[in-house]
Amino acid sequence: LLMAFGLDGDSMDRTGLLAAGSRQENEIAAAAYIAETGRGWLESLTIARNAFNEASAILKTNVPSPIFEGTREVLKYLWESGLKLGILSADSTEGVRAFVRHYQLEDYIQLLKGVDSGPSKPDPILFLEACQKLTVEPEACLMVGDSPSDWEMGKKAGAAGCIGICWGNSEASHLQGADVAIASLPEIKVKN
Template structure:
């Protein structure tokens, strides 16, 4: 076993939630009388914290604008948007089997911690993870702080772990501390974009992760 720890991003890596995020962001822009961002623009910020993403999507925001946008986004994503956001095929089974095989597992996500806790409860996967970090517990990706916090909590080094994610932000934060990284190509960034961060592998199905471990 080369790695002791596998760290997963969540949205676009474990959960097929990209379409729901995009449509929720576009709907909240309408609510706040702002120019609606394109689907491509929204996809490109998935993985960042909302506080870092909003100024990229919308120019000239005031603090009051940001508060209104955040409230509108959460209302749409949690209450109004009916777009399904299931786990990717095989993701739940993979996580359970990796846990059974003795790997330590963690999540490093652009979601806030309360949102991560919610989906872990809904999917009944929370008990399989040894460490969790949301966007409000560290600096936003691609800063590597959340990875450093996870390693410190589990008393491991970057060489003991591998990061699995669908965005350039996931791979860049792992690269910043010399951690191996695997890109998944079915999420927000394509293989060409992910390749810029020298992953050890690119996979087009989460179930293929086992082939690289």
């Protein structure tokens, strides 16, 4: 089951279900494994959802995911350059809010969107809705992400380009679909 979610020992596959999938997609995958034990589909789905809810309740007391080095400074720099910034995440909107609050990024991010229900990445509707809320055209936007679902979403929505970030991982073969690959956010520069 752990391999199906993209977990292998202490490492996580950035293209795996846990990293790239929404909560709903992860619940369905877990329910499928439970159903393989002979339980009915609805019972399996209930068990999976309850397990995810219990895990979320326990983890809510913990600190949000760590922030990558240089992220706050780059977001400030991009914001000061006059760019509109948004976060589209496979996490819940509340999870995104908690992350932004914890790392004091509120001043730099104009849009926070998670997947609470409905479509998830790589559905371009998420990107298009974000552009609409930010009052920018998709072809004037860049999608920056660390998962193929990020730039697939951006490309389907008509983004000007998609930047794949590997967070220093030299073996970033999963970035092949991005227009440009970078190792860390500080590599992003704005030309006036």
